[in-house]
Amino acid sequence: MEIKAAVIGSGIGEKHIQAIDELKFSNVKIICETDPKKIKILKKKYRNKVVTHRENDIFKDSSINLVSIASYDDFHYKQILKCIRYNKHIIVEKPMCLKLSQLKEIKKRLSKKKKIKLFSNLVLRVNNLFLDLKKKIKSKDIYFIEADYIWGRKNKLFGWRAKTKNYSITLGAGIHMIDLVNWLIDLKPMYANAFGSNKMTKNTTFKKNSFNVVILEYPKKILTKISSNCVAHYDHFHELKIFTKNATYINNLQGKFIYKDKKVIPLTRNYPDKKNRKKLIQNFIECIVKNSKKPIMQLKEQFDLMSICFAIEESLSKKRKVKINYI
Ligand SMILES: NC(=O)c1ccc[n+]([C@@H]2O[C@H](COP(=O)([O-])OP(=O)(O)OC[C@H]3O[C@@H](n4cnc5c(N)ncnc54)[C@H](O)[C@@H]3O)[C@@H](O)[C@H]2O)c1
Structure with missing residues (x-):
């Protein structure tokens, strides 16, 4: 299985790009960033990737099977729900969401789509x-x-x-x-x-x-x-x-x-x-690709x-x- 990823937000998100691209079976196809100044820099730096300000470019692309959310905290919840709706695995920067009601909703929706894996970056x-x-x-x-x-x-x-x-x-x-x-x-x-x-x-x-x-x-x-x-x-x-x-x-x-x-x-x-921080994201991707791989962090632990x-x-x-x- 090959992982085609998209990253939203390019602060700590750039570390996600490095971690994903370093594995031989995964790479980042799309970077979504809303700051026009950063978009210019990203376009020069990542010439073989799509750089966009529209997050829907990610969700409409059926080749994307993993989305890494490194946007501001208050975007995480809605972006997680979109990932679930469009069947994309999810890496989300901490915190997953900002309200208890949102946490419960994420849990409920994930329980209906058991194949989707979610992981939050507790380094x-x-x-x-x-x-x-x-x-x-x-x-x-x-x-x-x-x-x-x-x-x-x-x-x-x-x-x-x-x-x-x-x-x-x-x-x-x-x-x-x-x-x-x-x-x-x-x-x-x-x-x-x-x-x-x-x-x-x-x-x-x-x-x-x-x-x-x-x-x-x-x-x-x-x-x-x-x-x-x-x-x-x-x-x-x-x-x-x-x-x-x-x-x-x-x-x-x-x-x-x-x-x-x-x-x-x-x-x-x-x-x-x-330098070891990227291992967490890489372990998560390995778990998506190989079911036998042991996750460093279980989903239940993240909800707890x-x-x-x-x-x-x-x-x-x-x-x-x-x-x-x-x-
Ligand atoms: N795990 C960790 O150790 C760790 C460390 C730092 C930050 N974080 C988390 O990462 C997230 C981002 O923090 P940061 O330090 O990178 O902030 P930052 O301000 O350095 O960078 C965030 C970038 O994301 C872009 N952005 C924000 N919302 C967006 C959206 N909806 N769509 C597209 N682009 C968007 C901004 O324009 C900005 O360029 C936060 O949730 C923060 O809590 C986690």
């Missing part, structure tokens, strides 16, 4: 350091995890994110750390208690919370504290501390190491390891992750702890 699962940590830790020994998504790029809040209705930093940032923790310990939380703040952005065009922190309660008496920190003076960083019975595993600006018996044992695997994010939003608006309802 930390292929990070070399985190893969190593996953092997080293055991959930039975863990009592607390701190996982902080520190954006270090505050100015990005004031572009399309400020204009997007229902934009959420949980869905846009913290989602990566929630997915990382779920995957590291192979569990999903039962309760969420979240707190948010707009203190650092209140006199700006960004009208939502620019910082939030949530306590998630997992089975096996594991507590986690996960923050979406979009305003810190910091590097763009996925900071992690895993506290276990015998040792503490740390990734922070000081380095990556295990603290055990008052000794610092360095961890040697790569972080941020950006989104359910957790929406529970965090609910906790923020109700100002109390909520039970997470998995759709």
